[in-house]
Amino acid sequence: xxxxxxxxxxxxxxxxxxxxxxxxxxxxxxxxxxxxxxxxxxxxxxxxxxxxxxxxxxxxxxxxxxxxxxxxxxxxxxxxxxxxxxxxxxxxxxxxxxxxxxxxxxxxxxxxxxxxxxxxxxxxxxxxxxxxxxxxxxxxxxxxxxxxxxxxxxxxxxxxxxxxxxxxxxxxxxxxxxxxxxxx
Ligand code: GDP
Numbered sequence: 001x002x003x004x005x006x007x008x009x010x011x012x013x014x015x016x017x018x019x020x021x022x023x024x025x026x027x028x029x030x031x032x033x034x035x036x037x038x039x040x041x042x043x044x045x046x047x048x049x050x051x052x053x054x055x056x057x058x059x060x061x062x063x064x065x066x067x068x069x070x071x072x073x074x075x076x077x078x079x080x081x082x083x084x085x086x087x088x089x090x091x092x093x094x095x096x097x098x099x100x101x102x103x104x105x106x107x108x109x110x111x112x113x114x115x116x117x118x119x120x121x122x123x124x125x126x127x128x129x130x131x132x133x134x135x136x137x138x139x140x141x142x143x144x145x146x147x148x149x150x151x152x153x154x155x156x157x158x159x160x161x162x163x164x165x166x167x168x169x170x171x172x173x174x175x176x177x178x179x180x181x182x183x184x
Pocket of ligand 1 (some may be wrong): 011020022023024025026027028029039040127128129130132146156157158160
């Protein structure tokens with residue numbers, strides 16, 4: 001008997017935006033995820049960076065992230081809606097050594113909850129987890145906030161490559177795959 005024909009693999013594309021205070025490590029997380037690199041001395045990029053990376057969910061489905069890094073422009077508040085308009089998912093980053101960066105992340109999350117697509121998937125990332133001796137935001141505090149707001153949450157280190165691919169995979173698993181367009 002002939003084997004049943006297999007459906008062709010799906011490549012589904014989603015827009016992902018990064019938000020958060022300057023210098024929390026947004027670009028570093030993208031660089032780690034897309035190129036598996038880290039640069040201690042990197043200077044903030046000027047202008048929007050735009051990269052893509054894929055995550056294989058199983059043998060029939062691959063998610064392609066179109067990643068928008070605001071690259072410093074988050075300081076110009078009025079530009080932000082341009083980034084998160086039509087975004088399927090957002091990673092809001094803070095630095096575990098800077099409590100004020102968590103407050104800033106919360107402000108971004110409130111803005112996304114008010115203004116972005118109501119189905120947007122939001123992940124909170126506590127970056128620079130390698131700087132344990134300088135930790136100033138307890139994991140439990142951020143985790144409790146994320147649970148209350150129904151956000152995905154992970155602590156990451158772009159430097160040590162900790163939980164970076166896990167962060168993006170966790171988001172990919174929450175995406176509404178059935179309603180997505182096939183990417184080229
Ligand atoms: P952005 O402005 O949010 O995009 O932040 P950058 O990616 O430019 O990073 C700001 C600074 O933090 C740079 O000096 C990075 O090398 C550093 N950095 C980023 N991620 C980490 C991390 O996970 N651990 C440590 N120790 N430093 C990091």
